[in-house]
Amino acid sequence: MIDKLEVGKRINNLRNNLNYSQAELAEKLAVSTQAVSKWETGASLPDVEILLNISWICNTSINAILEGDNFFDENINIDRDLFHLNKFLICPKCKKQMKLNIQKNDTLIYECDNNHQYYVVDGVVDFRTREIPGEQWSLSYRNYEEYLHEQYWPCNPNYNRGINQSEVIWEKISELRPRVILDIACGTGQGIKHQIKRINWPVTIIMVDLSHRILKWNKIFYSTEWKNPYVEMIYLACDGANLPILSESVDLVFSYSGYESMQAKMFDGFREANRVLKNEKHTIYNKSVIESFESKNSKKWMNLLLSSVNEEEKVWWKCEFIDIERWLNICTTSGFLENKSIQIYGELPAPDCDTFPFENEMAQWMAEYIFISKKLRA
Ligand SMILES: [Zn+2]
Numbered sequence: 001m002i003d004k005l006e007v008g009k010r011i012n013n014l015r016n017n018l019n020y021s022q023a024e025l026a027e028k029l030a031v032s033t034q035a036v037s038k039w040e041t042g043a044s045l046p047d048v049e050i051l052l053n054i055s056w057i058c059n060t061s062i063n064a065i066l067e068g069d070n071f072f073d074e075n076i077n078i079d080r081d082l083f084h085l086n087k088f089l090i091c092p093k094c095k096k097q098m099k100l101n102i103q104k105n106d107t108l109i110y111e112c113d114n115n116h117q118y119y120v121v122d123g124v125v126d127f128r129t130r131e132i133p134g135e136q137w138s139l140s141y142r143n144y145e146e147y148l149h150e151q152y153w154p155c156n157p158n159y160n161r162g163i164n165q166s167e168v169i170w171e172k173i174s175e176l177r178p179r180v181i182l183d184i185a186c187g188t189g190q191g192i193k194h195q196i197k198r199i200n201w202p203v204t205i206i207m208v209d210l211s212h213r214i215l216k217w218n219k220i221f222y223s224t225e226w227k228n229p230y231v232e233m234i235y236l237a238c239d240g241a242n243l244p245i246l247s248e249s250v251d252l253v254f255s256y257s258g259y260e261s262m263q264a265k266m267f268d269g270f271r272e273a274n275r276v277l278k279n280e281k282h283t284i285y286n287k288s289v290i291e292s293f294e295s296k297n298s299k300k301w302m303n304l305l306l307s308s309v310n311e312e313e314k315v316w317w318k319c320e321f322i323d324i325e326r327w328l329n330i331c332t333t334s335g336f337l338e339n340k341s342i343q344i345y346g347e348l349p350a351p352d353c354d355t356f357p358f359e360n361e362m363a364q365w366m367a368e369y370i371f372i373s374k375k376l377r378a
Contacts (some may be wrong), residue, residue: 002066005042010065012040018229019359020247028200028230029053044048049306056202057229081232082108082120084204088180091116092127092244117208118244124215127238131210132263138211147217151188151226154175158364162345166194168370169254172284174198178251184240184258184273189218191256191286196228204232206245210267212237241268243276250276255285260363263316267330274335285338285373288366291347292323299366300350308356318361324369 015025015036022036029036029050038044046054055062061083082100089098089114098110098118108120119126131138141147173195179202183192186207195206209215215235222233238244240262254272262269273283290298302321306314322330324341331339348365351357358364 002045004045006068007045007066008040008042010068011036011046011054014054014060014065015040018058018303026059030059053202056232059229059232063077081204081234082123082125084232085110085125085234088206088245088249089125090244090246092238092242092344097246098244121212123219124126124212124235124237125244126212127236127244129210129212129239131236141217144217144220147188148221151193151221156361156364158348158361159368162313162343162368165191165344165368165370168342168344169284170195170198172282172372173252173254176252177201178203178281179253180204180206180250181254182208182243182245182250182273182276183254183256184208184243184269185210185255185261186215186218187211187256187259187261188214189222189256191258192254193226195254196222196226196231199228199230202232203231203249204234206234206250208236208238208240208243210237210239222249239265241265241272243272245276247275248278251278251281253277253283253285255283257286257288259285260287260320264319267334270330270334274375279375279377281375283373283375284370286344286370287327288363288368289327290321290323291367292325293321294348297347297350298323301347304350304354304356305362307354309362320363327371331371331373335375335378337376337378338374342370342374344370 015022020028022040023033026033026036029378031050035044035046039046046099051062051065055065060294086098086100090096091098091114093115093116096111096112097114100107102110103109110118110120110125118128141150169191179194181203183189183205186192186209189196189207190331192205207215207218215237219233219235236244240258253276257272259269261264277283290302305317309317328339328341345368347367350365356362
């Protein structure tokens with residue numbers, strides 16, 4: 001039998017810990033202030049769905065609210081978020097589901113039935129992946145201060161033309177209201193960052209990147225100055241082309257230039273996104289594309305770029321040149337049967353000279369699209 005009076009006291013405690021008034025908690029839960037007051041005095045119990053939301057907002061479990069279970073006691077120094085992963089994680093080697101193990105010395109390990117083990121290091125589950133050799137972009141930040149500087153640095157204006165990408169993404173995300181979002185090849189979280197600030201329903205965001213180094217800093221950034229109490233963040237240092245995540249468990253795969261940053265593994269990453277998505281759910285992502293293989297402007301840019309890179313880079317860029325038509329075909333063959341494309345900006349006009357004008361970030365001339373692709377089981 002559930003003791004309503006005790007449940008009320010616990011809700012009251014949790015609310016006070018967050019320094020919310022009854023009205024503030026009520027607003028976050030979309031209920032009346034009177035409802036909160038009734039729970040706290042033991043006159044009634046919250047509905048199951050609302051209980052779930054209370055547990056998310058107050059960073060605890062439903063059990064803890066109903067039964068005073070101290071599983072997530074503050075004295076045990078474990079992020080509740082990490083327990084949620086038990087629902088999602090599979091071993092990248094043998095694909096068996098994994099469970100969290102707490103060692104005597106407080107070390108946390110995810111382990112499968114075949115004893116493959118992955119440590120939680122600085123709050124990030126570490127699948128021991130390394131960044132793409134020769135690139136290792138995270139090394140451009142020497143420490144957290146430099147990382148932080150980058151988080152507030154204005155974007156290169158060539159990537160900032162056209163309509164506001166964040167608004168287009170927000171419109172769709174707020175319509176879909178996903179509960180579990182996977183941000184694939186997230187880097188510093190440039191695309192999801194602006195969404196995180198605005199989310200006003202309980203969400204788990206799983207940030208995935210090869211680089212443990214960046215995720216470790218993301219964890220600090222998104223749990224301090226960029227924190228949103230609605231959003232629970234989980235960090236996996238793993239390969240986006242071999243996600244340690246259960247099939248059909250995610251509501252939205254988000255990528256902000258993430259797929260293309262996976263380079264040779266881009267298509268594998270895209271298929272993995274399809275695998276982990278529940279049926280009829282979406283991936284929303286931006287992508288640089290050329291306008292058309294037939295267009296004079298596209299052809300001129302491609303020639304300029306190819307004449308400025310070495311043989312090895314040429315091979316890579318030739319794969320990277322994809323026009324809208326080809327990309328929509330790739331979507332369909334990857335299991336995304338419904339696709340919408342929104343142009344953010346078009347190609348820059350090709351310059352009237354023989355040298356390619358950009359030294360790094362060579363995609364600045366390309367067109368930019370937001371794609372919304374829906375998984376539909378064939
Ligand atoms: Zn295993």
